Amino acid sequence: MSKAVYQLEPLTCPSCIKKIETTLDKIAGIETAKVMFNSSKVKAEFDDSKIEASMIEATIKNLGYPVLSTKVSSD
Incomplete structure (x- = not known):
């Protein structure tokens, strides 16, 4: 299992969170995907x-x- 943190350009709307998380959650191999709006980061475990x-x-x-x-990073 690996983890990744993606630094994005500043997010401007809370609906961005749902769009990213919903899309990533549907992909085979991704265990969790979490968007942190305030820091504009996506954390994924895959x-x-x-x-x-x-x-x-x-x-x-x-x-x-x-x-x-x-x-x-890899566990």
Whole structure:
């Protein structure tokens, strides 16, 4: 199991949270996805044998949210 934190550009609306979390929750291999509105970060816990951190980043970008940085750690 791996964890990643994606730093986004500042989020401007609370509905962004639901849009990102709902989309990520539907992807196979992602265990949890949590958006922190105040810090504009997405924390994801995922099975790295099923999905890569870069694929999660690409999904966030495809939703229209630029990712400024990514930090990945493995348990």
